[in-house]
Amino acid sequence: MPTTSNTVEVQNLTSRYGSFTAVEDLTFHVRAGELYALLGTNGAGKTTTLETIEGHRSPTEGAITVLGGAPTDRTAVRPRVGMMLQESGFAGDLTVEETVNLIGRLSGRTDDTARLLERVDLVRKRDVHVAQLSGGERRRLDFATAVYGGPELVFLDEPTNALDPTARDALWEVVNELRAGGTTILLTTHYLEEAEAHADRIGLMHQGRLAHEGSLSDLVAAFPAHITFETSLINDDMPIAPTRIRGEQVVIETSALQHDLYRLLSWADASAVELRNLRANTSSLADVFRTLSTETAVTSKEPA
Amino acid sequence: MIAIARAETRMLIRNRLVAACAILVPVVFAIILIATQNNFGGSSIVAALQVIVIAALGVYITATTTLAARRQNLFLKRLRSTTVTDTSILTGLLLPIVVINIIQLAVILAVLGITGTAPQNIPMLVLGVLAVEALFLGFALTTSGLTNSPEHAQVTTLPVFFLTFAAAFWIAITGTEDLALIKRLIPGGAAAELIIESWNGIDTGAAVSLLLPTLAWVVVACVLATQLFKWEPRR
Secondary structure: OOOOOEEEEEEEEEEEEOOEEEEEEEEEEEEOOOEEEEEEOOOOOHHHHHHHHHOOOOOOEEEEEEOOEOOOOOOOOHHHEEEEOOOOOOOOOOEHHHHHHHHHHHOOOOOOHHHHHHHOOOHHHOOOEHHHOOHHHHHHHHHHHHHOOOOOEEEEEOOOOOOOHHHHHHHHHHHHHHHHOOOEEEEEOOOHHHHHHHOOEEEEEEOOEEEEEEOHHHHHHOOOEEEEEEOOOOOOOOOOOOOEEEOOEEEEEEOOHHHHHHHHHHHHHHHOOOOEEEEEEOOOHHHHHHHHOOOOOOOOOOOO | OHHHHHHHHHHHHHOHHHHHHHHHHHHHHHHHHHHOHHHOOOHHHHHHHHHHHHHHHHHHHHHHHHHHHHHHOOHHHHHHOOOOOHHHHHHHHHHHHHHHHHHHHHHHHHHHHHHOOOOOOHHHHHHHHHHHHHHHHHHHHHHHOOOOOHHHHHHHOHHHHHHHHHHHHHHHHHOOOOOHHHHHHOOOHHHHHHHHHHHHOOOHHHHHHHHHHHHHHHHHHHHHHHHHOOOOOOO
């Protein structure tokens, strides 16, 4: 339910391009101080949604409130918001330092550019023209302009694309510092493990609608864990009925992973059956994600 | 706005292609015309050609190219994600182009006045130059809406460039009296006539009537720009 403590409120958002409906009747909110990950299948409408929340496009129908105001309010709202766009949008003929100073200054906030460049590991590139940066360096520059001056709300649109693992870790370190200071984050990403690791709540979009919403544990609760192994001795003595058998590979789906794994291992030990490549996995966001393509949108799950 | 203008000035100087179009080519054109001014009908006609052609090159083509480039690489979108208004963004981007062009024209016209005959009605001459700047800015905003990239600007700017150039050249060759109405209605025609007559000492009342067609074209260009101008590349 929307409340005044919500930093972002999206009510019945519909966005159309001509006759194509990119987003339909979307409702969700982002609470103050939380990291909300908006994920989705390709073409689900998350970029349209994010750009509408950022104020870059007008909704066809519905209402959006950001920090209590209109997303397009450049006087009251924008100084409190940092944006990391999906594509950088920097002028190639400006240097890294000039770019941070320019966009930072236009954000209406103040910061120590040298400290910020050090934080995103771009100090050595401060006098390099943006056109000469690698893809990963541009993303780090983009991130630096987004967090310049410590905004209250930061939009991160696929922030770790083109970043190596070290740079990703460094980026998340800065994000976590911001969160410790109370900053709200709205994230889109294709890296599900990042959403699993960092998001307080996750919204999963499919075909322009919110198909699932909730914390990671909420979302995966309905999906079974998996026990996978290979064996040449598949028989009726097995204590748990396999869900799928492909050649020698056996997959067992279970909602009682520890119990069923114990039964399986006890049986294998007693029967002297070798379980090769044995793996036991709890359900993950990827499992939820895979179901999206086969289901139509359902009502979002709204935690208290 | 000032921060954007400063950044744009840096980029203008650093980008050789744009710098050549905005600074070098107009200066070369001016030197050639001043050196050969006796072949034209005097300083006033050379002044009109100078103003139209140099503003077309330095403001119209440069501004169209700049706006297309800034839109193509999403710099306009980036600027719109900040606290700055759309008007301030455009003003900041275009201000250096106009200021550089006005400085160029001031120097060139001063040299022309010293080497040839001096202008007689300087206030109206200044007004005429500013009207030409406004005319080409309006056309640049409109044309950039139809231009996908800086390279595309080399094609999309040709019709207006040649139309205004032809109007100025037609007046330079045939004078202002024959088919005066048609010449004044063509974009750039009335402005060229205003500059010629201001240089020759037209009274202010008559000059204002020559200003009106140019201002009408500015209004038309600005109305078209509100319909055609885009902040982001077409998807």
